[in-house]
Amino acid sequence: GTIAADENSYQTNIEGIFAAGDVTRAKNLLTNEPDTITLWTDATLQGKVAAWNVLGVKKRYIGGLTMNSVVFDSVPFISMGIIRDADIVNDQIFTFLDEDRAVYRKIVVREERIIGAVFAGDVRYAGMVNWDLKSKKKIKNAKRYVSLSGLEDVFLEHHVELMSQNDLTDENKED
16 A cells, blocks of 8 residues: 655654555646656655655655656667556557567647657657656647657757857856
């Protein structure tokens, strides 16, 4: 079972006792509902939040996403967000399958935002998709997210966007 811990401070219902990781529930960033977030990175962050609060420094954990990364019979597999058919309601689903190369991609989109993704075989750009999912960024032409050439185009657009936001000027550039 899980421990009743305050999602923000990770103090349990017992004064002075804190918990983090798989035994707690945190806000799912997609659903805003309490969820068991089982990623090591999230558990570590929750532990840091709990430690700060033990020390009296008010810190809060904003939430996380369900995500898995495994290798089955030498085939890498990454899933994130809402991907189960039972949880997908009136959402757009885009898929790509190349059986010869054992490559599969699935992107789930709700209101112009990625809410779920699956990458199997070729997991390149999964990190970028995870970023777009977490940031709740509105996306253009979601179908591009399932083809390698489309993912490369999205990556280049992200790069151009980041570079245009970069405030480096001639005065503060390193030589």
